[in-house]
Amino acid sequence: xxxxxxxxxxxxxxxxxxxxxxxxxxxxxxxxxxxxxxxxxxxxxxxxxxxxxxxxxxxxxxxxxxxxxxxxxxxxxxxxxxxxxxxxxxxxxxxxxxxxxxxxxxxxxxxxxxxxxxxxxxxxxxxxxxxxxxxxxxxxxxxxxxxxxxxxxxxxxxxxxxxxxxxxxxxxxxxxxxxxxxxxxxxxxxxxxxxxxxxxxxxxxxxxxxxxxxxxxxxxxxxxxxxxxxxxxxxxxxxxxxxxxxxxxxxxxxxxxxxxxxxxxxxxxxxxxxxxxxxxxxxxxxxxxxxxxxxxxxxxxxxxxxxxxxxxxxxxxxxxxxxxxxxxxxxxxxxxxxx
Numbered sequence: 001x002x003x004x005x006x007x008x009x010x011x012x013x014x015x016x017x018x019x020x021x022x023x024x025x026x027x028x029x030x031x032x033x034x035x036x037x038x039x040x041x042x043x044x045x046x047x048x049x050x051x052x053x054x055x056x057x058x059x060x061x062x063x064x065x066x067x068x069x070x071x072x073x074x075x076x077x078x079x080x081x082x083x084x085x086x087x088x089x090x091x092x093x094x095x096x097x098x099x100x101x102x103x104x105x106x107x108x109x110x111x112x113x114x115x116x117x118x119x120x121x122x123x124x125x126x127x128x129x130x131x132x133x134x135x136x137x138x139x140x141x142x143x144x145x146x147x148x149x150x151x152x153x154x155x156x157x158x159x160x161x162x163x164x165x166x167x168x169x170x171x172x173x174x175x176x177x178x179x180x181x182x183x184x185x186x187x188x189x190x191x192x193x194x195x196x197x198x199x200x201x202x203x204x205x206x207x208x209x210x211x212x213x214x215x216x217x218x219x220x221x222x223x224x225x226x227x228x229x230x231x232x233x234x235x236x237x238x239x240x241x242x243x244x245x246x247x248x249x250x251x252x253x254x255x256x257x258x259x260x261x262x263x264x265x266x267x268x269x270x271x272x273x274x275x276x277x278x279x280x281x282x283x284x285x286x287x288x289x290x291x292x293x294x295x296x297x298x299x300x301x302x303x304x305x306x307x308x309x310x311x312x313x314x315x316x317x318x319x320x321x322x323x324x325x326x327x328x329x330x331x332x333x334x335x336x337x338x339x
């Protein structure tokens with residue numbers, strides 16, 4: 001083993017540990033349930049319950065205008081702090097909101113009773129503490145209201161292609177993404193594994209293509225360029241689309257029009273890399289940086305974020321919270337095809 005390979009191997013091992021820990025965490029969260037509520041749970045006032053009730057709805061991106069303070073039939077009493085009529089968008093199951101509230105109140109002396117009123121197409125929720133009714137709300141679906149949040153997708157680069165075990169673990173990550181490959185033998189060897197895992201990929205063309213059978217160079221003859229293009233397309237024909245680094249020497253070279261022509265006539269979808277957002281961070285500030293980025297995603301936006309495999313592993317822990325609010329996370333190809 002050469003000295004230069006030692007840091008690389010250490011990095012691969014550490015990357016593998018991160019993958020395994022992440023997946024273990026997901027599995028633990030999925031299968032370990034709260035079987036018993038803690039003893040000596042604290043009772044909550046109507047004000048405290050009301051605050052947490054609104055917090056639960058905010059977690060799902062509810063607008064204040066959807067929550068109306070209103071008297072409800074057969075709901076009364078000195079202990080009742082507030083009663084509400086709540087409009088619910090069609091993409092949020094009411095039972096999911098009930099589960100969110102149960103989770104929020106799990107460690108408190110708060111009892112939830114939910115009753116579906118089929119005739120009125122409503123669900124009545126009552127929240128009690130110390131056996132006294134504190135808050136009640138009627139939930140009704142409303143087709144006219146929509147959660148106004150944008151759409152996101154991920155292109156993930158720098159996968160550990162040389163380690164099949166670590167790569168296999170990474171590909172089990174439950175979020176939607178495409179991998180980014182470059183034309184080289186390691187990428188070629190990983191195609192079968194990607195296919196078995198049900199993962200699609202995009203192929204990046206830039207200045208870092210070094211292997212002769214795939215290399216594209218301005219010094220090559222037209223015939224050699226065509227031969228390389230033919231080899232690239234034949235090997236990576238399952239690519240969802242190709243990405244061209246439009247800040248590369250390859251893109252600026254006099255041979256690029258030929259490269260572009262050869263790809264387009266083969267029906268290849270070619271997308272400039274500058275069309276994508278990029279994300280790079282240290283583990284210390286990943287959460288803050290991602291939050292800042294998500295704040296730039298407006299309701300009509302459809303953004304594709306290019307991110308390293310290591311950073312993507314960090315972001316997978318954050319994505320569910322944004323999905324809960326109402327952000328949509330889809331495959332990059334679904335956005336590219338529409339464009």
